Amino acid sequence: MSKKSFFYRNSLSIVVLLLMAACLTGQFFTGMSTENKELAEEGQTALTVGEYFHSGHFIQATFENWESEFLQMMLYIILTVKLRQKGSSESKSLDGEEEVDKDPVPHKNAPWPVRKGGIWLKIYQHSLSLAFGILFLISFILHFYGSLKEYNTEQMAKKLSVSTAQEYFTNSRFWFESLQNWQSEFLAVASIVLLSIWLREKGSPESKPVDMPHNETP
Structure with missing residues (x-):
């Protein structure tokens, strides 16, 4: 029996984690865009990437x-x-x-x-x-x-x-x-x-x- 590749042996967890990472990245940037839009409407300064990462909105x-x-x-x-x-x-x-x-x-x-x-x-x-x-x-x-x-x-x-x-x-x-x-x-x-x-x-x-x-x- 041939030895299965690392991806074949772990494909389920790899694919699910990649999907999670992609969705989390999308959530981060769409969330930052949404939050900054609301801040702009209130006349406040927009958040940087670092500031949004530590914000209550993202957490x-x-x-x-x-x-x-x-x-x-x-x-x-x-x-x-x-x-x-x-x-x-x-x-x-x-x-x-x-x-x-x-x-x-x-x-x-x-x-x-x-x-x-x-x-x-x-x-x-x-x-x-x-x-x-x-x-x-x-x-x-x-x-x-x-x-x-x-x-x-x-x-x-x-x-x-x-x-x-x-x-x-x-x-x-x-x-x-x-x-x-x-x-x-x-x-x-x-x-x-x-x-x-x-x-x-x-x-x-x-x-x-x-x-x-x-x-x-x-």
């Missing part, structure tokens, strides 16, 4: 979305441990134990936490959800920081009083930004869970085999 917009994505993945991973959806390719089987439910067995090729055992194994057994939880928390904090910074910038431009972090945490604006994204992420998860019961995509691991009956769970 808030970026991490507001990242926060919801990481929350979605964390909860989806945790919920699919115990919850089921009959017929969905995103659900475990309704009956019996699956490979992912079995206790890990140490062997020479196992990840080192499995071979080490103890507390390292306990952490490693939940490391995927923990990682997404940490990423969610970091994004949530940065979203809050960016949103507060943008809000206070707007308040100062209007010659109104600014908010402290404690005051802004209960501001409906911040929670509106979060909840509008959270609900869309949960809708997306519900869509793939339910649509994969009846619809198929040949060759995709996210789909059931094309000839599998609708009521069967892989």
